[in-house]
Amino acid sequence: MSEFDHEVVIVGLGPTGLTLANLLGRRGIDVLVLEREPKFYGLARAVYTDDEGMRIFQTAGIADELATDMNIDSTVQWVRGDGKLLAQFSQIERPLGWPVSNFLYQPYLENGLERALKSYPHVTVRRGRAVTGFDQDEEGVGVDHAGCTGTGYGKHEPEIDPGTVERVRAKFLVGCDGGRSIVRTDLGIDMSGTSFPERWLVVDLEARDGVDAFRHLPYFDFVCDPKLPIVSCPQPGGHHRFEFMLHDDQTKEEMEDPDTVRAHISRFVDPDEVEVLRKLVYTFNAVVADHWREGRILLAGDAAHMTPQFIGQGMNSGVRDADNLSWKLAAILRHGADPAILDSYERERRPHAKAMIDLSVLNKNIVSVDNKALAAARDIGLTTAVRVPGLGSWIRGAKMKPRPRFRRGAFLGLPRPLLRGVEGTLAPQPQIRTYEGRHRRFDDTLGLGFAVLGYGVDPRQAFSAADLTALRALDARFVTVYPIGRRPQGKPGDGRDDVVDIEDHTGALIRWFRKARLRPGGVVLLRPDRFVFGTATAEAAASLVAELTRQLRLPAEPVATFATRPLDEPARADLPPRYEESR
Secondary structure: OOOOOEEEEEEOOOHHHHHHHHHHHHOOOOEEEEEOOOOOOOOOOOOEEOHHHHHHHHHOOOHHHHHOOEEEOOOEEEEEOOOOEEEEEOOOOOOOOOOOOEEEOHHHHHHHHHHHHOOOOOEEEEEOEEEEEEEEOOOOEEEEEEEEOOOOOOOOOOOEOHHHOEEEEEEEEEEOOOOOOHHHHHHOOOEEEEEEEEEEEEEEEEEOOOOOOOOOOOOEEEEEOOOOOEEEEEEOOOEEEEEEEOOOOOOHHHHHOHHHHHHHHOOOOOHHHEEEEEEEEEEEEEEEEOOOEEOOEEEOHHHOEEOOHHHOOHHHHHHHHHHHHHHHHHHHHHHOOOHHHHHHHHHHHHHHHHHHHHHHHHHHHHHOOOOHHHHHHHHHHHHHHOOOOOHHHHHHOOOOOOOOEOOOOOOOOOOOOOOOOOOOEEOOOOEEEEOOOOEEEHHHHOOOOOEEEEEOOOHHHHOOHHHHHHHHHOOOEEEEEEEOOOOOOOOOOOOOOOEEEEEEOOOHHHHHHHHOOOOOOOEEEEOOOOEEEEEEOHHHHHHHHHHHHHHHOOOOOOOOOOOOOOOOOOOOOOOOOOEEOOO
C-alpha cells in the first residue's frame, strides 16, 4: 500500500484551486481539495477573463460550457463624466482561438468548474475543512485538517472543531487560499509591494424579473470623472457591477448605507428595477509574495500575488499559475521528472504577474484622477494619443497588455534567439482542418502532453527510435502541419495512430513557422501549456529530445506512479467522485 493518501493537496476552492484541480484531474493525478468555507460564496468578485484564460479552460475541458455564460467581444472604453468618449478598446481578432474580451459572472464560472470536478473519481473535494498544520520532508507533505464553520467569507472568525482533525500525506501541497493564505502565513513568507489608501464602493446589481434594466449600458466603461471616478461593468445573466471611488471625508458606513447606494446607482439605472446583491467598501493591494515555493509546498493565485482590479487580471493570473504548475506536477508524478523543475514556476510566472500588477496600477492612476486640471490634461492626452498613427492602433488593440512571453534565460526550454525567436512564447491557436475534413481548434489535436509539430512532414521521421521512445513515454503527440492543399495523396502511412495530419487553411501556423525562421521539414516542440520549448531543423531534431530530457532530469527507467485511472480510460458510471459538501 502506498504511504501517500493523495498525490496533490490543494488548499482553496476559488478559481485558481478549481482550475488546478481540473487540470490535474484531467491528467489523472489524485487530488484532495480542502476548502475552509462550508458553503459556496455565490457572489461575484472577478468579472473578466481573456483569451489566455479561455485557452487554459479549454485544456481543462470546460471552456465551451463556461463560454455559454459569458458576454464576449465586449468593447471597453474610457469616457468622461458627461459620457464623451476618450479612448476605446475593441479587438475581435482571435489569435489564441478565443475572444480577447469575455465578461463573466463568477458564480457561473465557479459552478461550472466545480461541476466538472465530479467527472474525476480521483479528485476529492471537501468543504468545511480548515488546514490546521502541515510539515514536509524530502518525499512528501503531511497536512492536518479539521471541520470548520468558515468565516462567512471574511465576516467573522472561524470555529474549528479539534475533535475532527484528520491527517493526510501527499507528494505536494499547493496553497490557492487567497490573499490571507494560511499556507503562506504558516510558511512565514512575506509579501512586498504597495497597499493603496484609495477606497472604492463596489455595488453588484441584478435586474428584477421581467425588467431589462441594463440595455442602455452595453459596454465596460471607465468613467473618468474627477468629481466621482466610476467603473461600470456589464455581466451576463442580468447582472451589472458599479464601483465608485470614495472621497477622503466619506466613511465606509455612510457609503454602504442603502440610501447612499441608491443615490449613486440612480445616475445610471432605475433603482426600483434592480436588486442590490452586494455593497462593500474595499481597498486594494499590489503585492507579490517574496517566494512561491518551499520544497514541496507551493503558492498560487492571490496567495502568491494580488492584482488591483482595474484591468481584470487578478483571477487570470491565478489561472495562468495553475496551467504552469499542473503540467510540471504531472511530469514529476507521472514521468519521473525532478522536482527541481518547479523552480522554473516562479521564474516564469513572477515577471508576467508583476507586469499585470503594474499595468493595473497605471490604469488605476488614469481613471482615479480627482483633480480637475490634471483630469483635463489626461483627457487631452488620451484623445490626442488615439489619433496618432501607430499609437492609436496600439491603444485600441490593447497592445500595452503584457504578452505571454517568458524572459530570456528564465524558462524551461531552449534559449530564445535575439531575432525572431519563438522559444518561451505562447503558440497561436488558429482553426485547423482535420484529416476528416472538419474545422477544430488547434489545441484539440495536440492532446494534454508535449506536442511535436512537423512543418509539412511527419515529425517522427526526424527522430531516432530511442528519441521516439522517449517522447512517447512523455505522452507526446506528433502532428504534421500542411499548408492548405499540400497534403500528399496516394502514400499509405505506417499504420501508427500517434501522428495527426492537419491542414492550416487559415495560413496562421505557416506564417508563424516563417516568423520563427522554420523551413519546411523543420520541427517545433510545444510544452503541455503550449509555450514553445524549442524549434529545430530535421537534422538537429535530436537536440530537442536531449535538451528536454536534460532539463526535466528524466530517469533512465520508467517510474512507479500512484494508482489512478489512465487518461484514456472512461470513468465508470458506478464509481462516483469522492465529493463532500461539508464535514
